[in-house]
Amino acid sequence: MPSRYATETARRRTFAIISHPDAGKTTVTEKLLLFGGAIQLAGTVKGRKAARHATSDWMELEKQRGISVTSSVMQFPYKDRIVNLLDTPGHQDFSEDTYRTLTAVDSALMVIDVAKGVEERTIKLMEVCRLRDTPIMTFINKLDREGREPIELLDEVEDVLKIQCAPVTWPIGMGKRFKGVYHLKRDAVHLFSPTHGGKIQQGEIIQGLDNPRLDEVLGSQAAELREELELVMGASHEFDKDEYLAGRQTPVFFGSAINNFGIQELLDDFVEHAPAPQPRPTETRKVSPDEETFSGFVFKIQANMDPQHRDRIAFLRICSGTFTKGMKLNHVRIKRDVRISDALTFLASDREHLEEAYPGDIIGLHNHGTIRIGDTFTQGEALAFTGIPNFAPELFRRAQLRDPLKMKQLQKGLQQLCEEGATQLFRPLTNNDLILGAVGVLQFDVVAHRLKSEYNVDAAFETVSVQTARWVTCEDERKLEQFKDKAAANLAIDHGGDLVYIAPTRVNLQMAMEKWPEITFSATREHG
Numbered sequence: 001m002p003s004r005y006a007t008e009t010a011r012r013r014t015f016a017i018i019s020h021p022d023a024g025k026t027t028v029t030e031k032l033l034l035f036g037g038a039i040q041l042a043g044t045v046k047g048r049k050a051a052r053h054a055t056s057d058w059m060e061l062e063k064q065r066g067i068s069v070t071s072s073v074m075q076f077p078y079k080d081r082i083v084n085l086l087d088t089p090g091h092q093d094f095s096e097d098t099y100r101t102l103t104a105v106d107s108a109l110m111v112i113d114v115a116k117g118v119e120e121r122t123i124k125l126m127e128v129c130r131l132r133d134t135p136i137m138t139f140i141n142k143l144d145r146e147g148r149e150p151i152e153l154l155d156e157v158e159d160v161l162k163i164q165c166a167p168v169t170w171p172i173g174m175g176k177r178f179k180g181v182y183h184l185k186r187d188a189v190h191l192f193s194p195t196h197g198g199k200i201q202q203g204e205i206i207q208g209l210d211n212p213r214l215d216e217v218l219g220s221q222a223a224e225l226r227e228e229l230e231l232v233m234g235a236s237h238e239f240d241k242d243e244y245l246a247g248r249q250t251p252v253f254f255g256s257a258i259n260n261f262g263i264q265e266l267l268d269d270f271v272e273h274a275p276a277p278q279p280r281p282t283e284t285r286k287v288s289p290d291e292e293t294f295s296g297f298v299f300k301i302q303a304n305m306d307p308q309h310r311d312r313i314a315f316l317r318i319c320s321g322t323f324t325k326g327m328k329l330n331h332v333r334i335k336r337d338v339r340i341s342d343a344l345t346f347l348a349s350d351r352e353h354l355e356e357a358y359p360g361d362i363i364g365l366h367n368h369g370t371i372r373i374g375d376t377f378t379q380g381e382a383l384a385f386t387g388i389p390n391f392a393p394e395l396f397r398r399a400q401l402r403d404p405l406k407m408k409q410l411q412k413g414l415q416q417l418c419e420e421g422a423t424q425l426f427r428p429l430t431n432n433d434l435i436l437g438a439v440g441v442l443q444f445d446v447v448a449h450r451l452k453s454e455y456n457v458d459a460a461f462e463t464v465s466v467q468t469a470r471w472v473t474c475e476d477e478r479k480l481e482q483f484k485d486k487a488a489a490n491l492a493i494d495h496g497g498d499l500v501y502i503a504p505t506r507v508n509l510q511m512a513m514e515k516w517p518e519i520t521f522s523a524t525r526e527h528g
């Protein structure tokens, strides 16, 4: 008999949703929770959204802009599995957070709006998933509205995202004519009955495509469906689990999240086929989830989730071993043992104190300024998990203090915000500027707001003539020294102590790269 550890590990399913804003990520999340029994919803999406804002949108900034800067973790049981859903910020300015969250999952769910098809953010997120061959399931949403031809959509996914599609369900009409989906594997039609809100209502299921009941219910659409399916089955791929797990094929489901329709079919297949916790690379070796000694890495740090407690929570993905309350863990980077007595887990709505957690689970550690993104915790082995990147910023600003006496606080604040991944800091070699880098402009607003509220520092950010940045390294130390000498005016040290080339223009960067072929210019940097 497998051990309790093996059983618990094997039943974890940890994933995130990727989508373009407005495709329905929030709605799908909420419906997954509903089917997972994690929440009893009374209201509609809007009610839920409003409630969510009230509990998690801790910053006024968020309220003002109506976006969610935070990203949290929801756990729910479904059938005999434990599902961990990692939420990601919808706004593109916080995409770095999303990228890092994707390093902590074993698979992803892609949500596509039937009317819009493959959109720009989805393309970007898909690229990130591809870096690790993350398996992807696809949900095509909003079939209760008019949209594009399903066949055309699948072609677009295949062409643009370069992944094979294997339809698992197929829609019967759309918009006003939307009647339900045909489940290819089960050979059954699941009829659509709109049910907004929190009620789970099982519509009629008609077994067999040739069932005369279909003609009764669907009228002329029954014949249309049969014809279409013949075409679809001839032209599309059959679901192949190995291809899916290798990240080369995506099973596709159709539905209408707002109507609770199509979600159950998706969730059933998800818990059956999505990968259990996977091995993770470290600098020295691969860590397998079968190992019973604890290890995990921090992929996200979030401040002030609960306005009553001004604490920061470091989100740690467990890679191996069992976490138990009060256990002692080694914080590898600072080589210190710490007793973790008050870790948190994130159930659908409340934070709850947890007793035990397994590979695939996320725990929240209270962070008093010692934990950085990318940090590894183990039971003693000096491991360092890899693959948690910093991305070269595209936007730069110079921090300007309104009160020059607050320099120390500013530096401390910026250092900590950098370690949390809220921004990146560059200090030029040749002057005392503090240059902040970000992927999206809202990050600067968040930093300014947090500097003020948490460090009592009033800082403004002004434009600076930096357009792009690259981390530089070179095997040959002499060459590197030479480069540092010649290019000093364009060099800076980042918050992690690494050397960065900050270029006033892309042309300048291009020229520097051509002039110094021995130097490696990288657009990403590993945390650590």
Ligand code: G4P
Binding pocket: 019, 020, 021, 022, 023, 024, 025, 026, 027, 028, 045, 046, 090, 141, 142, 143, 144, 145, 255, 256, 257, 258, 259
């Ligand atoms: P996001 O997190 O990806 O940004 O999307 P979200 O779930 O917030 O959904 C975006 C909008 O799409 C929401 O409308 C939501 O109600 C709607 N929506 C989600 N799923 C479906 C669906 O299956 N069918 C239809 N017809 N709409 C869906 P909203 O923000 O409330 O705007 P509004 O509709 O009130 O104007």
